[in-house]
Amino acid sequence: MAVQGAACGIYDCAQCEHLAKGLCSGCVNANSSLIESHDSACAVYECVSKKAISGCSNCGETACTLKRDVESLCPMRSRYENSRWWAGRMALAMESRRTVARVNNKRQISERVITRLRCYLTALDGLAKEGMSNVSSWRLAERVGVNAALIRKDLSRFGDFGVPSFGYRVDFLIERIRDILGLDRRSKVIWIGAVSLSLQAASINRLCNHSCEITAVFDIDAEQIGETILGLQVLSLDDIGQVLAHADIHAAIIAIPGPEAVAVSERIVSSGITAILNLSGETLNVPDTVRVSNFDLVGELLELCYYSRP
Amino acid sequence: MAVQGAACGIYDCAQCEHLAKGLCSGCVNANSSLIESHDSACAVYECVSKKAISGCSNCGETACTLKRDVESLCPMRSRYENSRWWAGRMALAMESRRTVARVNNKRQISERVITRLRCYLTALDGLAKEGMSNVSSWRLAERVGVNAALIRKDLSRFGDFGVPSFGYRVDFLIERIRDILGLDRRSKVIWIGAVSLSLQAASINRLCNHSCEITAVFDIDAEQIGETILGLQVLSLDDIGQVLAHADIHAAIIAIPGPEAVAVSERIVSSGITAILNLSGETLNVPDTVRVSNFDLVGELLELCYYSRP
DNA sequence: TAGATTGTTAATCGATTAACAATC
């Protein structure tokens, strides 16, 4: 730990602007609910969003600098969450991070928009199959189940795809959305969990139509390794570094059940994966730079129970 | 069709306030993009949200009444979507429907809140397993990855579960959330798609801990019927009426791929199912009174491609 | 041309967050 002996305060990682909490061991009694599970010396790092004990949980950097001015402002037993001071620091840190995200482009398009775009794409594929050559925002809206104005707004963000009084050409719009989602060039993804993949054979076809391809299958179950699923040999997770080194792969599906999924996620992230679809139901612990999309079947079923009450 | 020979206008179903569009065949040329796939006589019903050709797609009622005053207001070639008049009708219809929903209780709690509650529950289960007996909103927030104020707000909606300066008792909070989600009494759900269920054995345990039980398995694949999965004999969908008649079951998981899922959903809804988790990737066509939650694996993968672009 | 439908701005709506008095 770099900041040994530092006073009670709140720290920023000099490397990545990740905000961490530092608790002085002198606060043990006063602030017991925050510190009870840790017993290190004077400076215990406690990340707001992640729960790291040492160093910055975001970038792994341990040379975090203590902002000295903190000492005078932060009382020994500060009210972290609600203090104006903390709120200010928090807002500042979030703002700076947001700016970085904005510069790195992308993330400024909200996740909702991306989700809707792929829904439009699915609907348009259907329309094309039915032989429709053009469609109005209103008709597409009806099909997808959203407001027509929202569709026009979503699309106009990326260019003028429509023609007033005529609508949108179906084939052209499909082309453009595929372009936006990056489906214009072949994408490769890896699948972790052999058994679950064998089930999805039916979906894989639809996937291939969109130049998205499952390139490799991994498993942690020794019994599965070596088997062949959908024409792919199941590999050990030990081979992942090798596979990713030789190909342009950044996306993975974690489809193994249980807590092992957490370790698997850490492993694949360190091998270069930047987007994960997590079907394990576990909460993954990955850097902010990695995009995780969660689907928890059990959680969904519990929700279902709520909605099914008579 | 009940309103044969009606003029060009917009109709309400007298039965359920469902709003439908009526197009006069006289508009064919003017409004071709809207009517091209239909060739019926003067009054073609075209539901705003569903795409029904005859009768009210919401309640099946065919005795829809034409509001005669419409004739004078709606020009032969009206601008449906943007006219103030249409907007007014729409708002009115939506409002009346919303009122009904509010009276039937439930839906006033937003879906987001329900989703978060089950996330809190999962986190609390974890805390309980780790031996924590109490937790502050701040600490729980850290674990779930949301704002502490939001947790307090969500929970306070249902009662005063916390104690100032102390936080929340973990076991008590688990109890309360289970109660809110209706997990305090045994819930039964049916699963459609034998093969996919066989995969989920690992998840089913977690499910049982929450008094949610998969009671019956159905399939449309003759080869699967009669097999035994997780101790349940796979039944034909023809038996569904019989099964639902004898038990208090209102929730179903559709886990078969392909367009057959649409017909299946219509069938189970008519047998009394009111909540569906749809894993088929197809867009289901069910009344507003049925709650559908969709998960489309292929769609999620397409999104993943977007986020994985370097 | 007349009418339909777009792209876009302003208005609305709902959800999240900040702040703080009340409370243990």
Added chain:
DNA sequence: TAGATTGTTAATCGATTAACAATC
């Protein structure tokens, strides 16, 4: 008592919708 943390109100933020001039 002093300090921590709740429940709740007001402020902010973002997403959706309505409206309409521009355009084909």
